[in-house]
Amino acid sequence: MSVREPGDVVVDGGVGELVLMWAGFPLLGAGLGAGLTALSGWIAGLAWFPFQDVFALLDRWPDQRSYPLGAGAVALAGVALAVAGTRERLRVTVGRRSVELHRDGHGRDVARAEVTGVFADGKALVLLDAAGGELAREKSDLGVARLREAFTGQGWPWVDRDPHRDAYRRWVPGLPGLPTGADALLRARERALKDSRDAEVRELHGELARLGVVVRDEGKRQYWRLVHLDGEPR
Structure with missing residues (x-):
């Protein structure tokens, strides 16, 4: 893995993305769980709805037990989503001589000398070699404008569409x-x-x-x- 050099440009989701995932997902889950608990009696009567026994149990329990359990269970699902989202985050570090693509605790470098084209294909960042093969294809939610600015600013051959x-x-x-x-x-x-x-x-x-x-x-x-x-x- 390359050593970060002065002038390298990092493109990632930033701290805001992490806050959204680790605070937003569990809080939304807790709110959804509380709402489902409030409706547990009605839901338990819907034959097509999954987890009928769980909702029937929540409906029988007193509120001081049912609400913490219902909200907590779905909040934990939100935490699981945050873990998965964090692992799938892509960080792109663009330098003059190489680019590092980092995801899920692992990074790989691609040398500038090997690359003849860089472009966004939908939500994928693609790097091409001289033979037309793909040196990298990484999916992410990073903005195309930010990626284009980072690569062109470091002298990489950005193209607007797949040649x-x-x-x-x-x-x-x-x-x-x-x-x-x-x-x-x-x-x-x-x-x-x-x-x-x-x-x-x-x-x-x-x-x-x-x-x-x-x-x-x-x-x-x-x-x-x-x-x-x-x-x-x-």
Whole structure:
């Protein structure tokens, strides 16, 4: 991991984002839990509503027991959301010679000399190499304007759209033209996308990249294109 240098520009959600997650989510959860507890008698009578036994129990208990339990349980769910949100935060540190992409306690560096293009693809920050492959694709809620300003201010080649966008094809199982093994990886990745297993989605993205396949997502749909590996077209 590179050492922070004077003049490096950091783009992240800031302290306000952390305050929102760690104070806002539990407080909203507590309020929602208290509201559900107040309606527990009515909810217990709705056959389609989940956790019927829990709401029936809350309705039978006195208020001094039911409200702290109901509010506390949903507040804990808010804490769990804050933990997940904190782990998924992306911090981008842009320098003249490299950029550090930091998430969930782990960071990776990409050297400026390897990068021929930087752009935002929806909510993803993408760095391209000379062959058209992706050196990085990181999802985040960071503003495009802030990212553009940080990269261009440090002399990086920011582009306003994916220069290879027209080369993508919609993936369907069994489609010809893919390298050996890529179809199986795309099938596995489709299942991971549907189940929102983000770590597995990223891992399979890297496996496909090693085969010369670049993948981008639109919702749960996968689109792919091929790149050159070792100077040979795939």
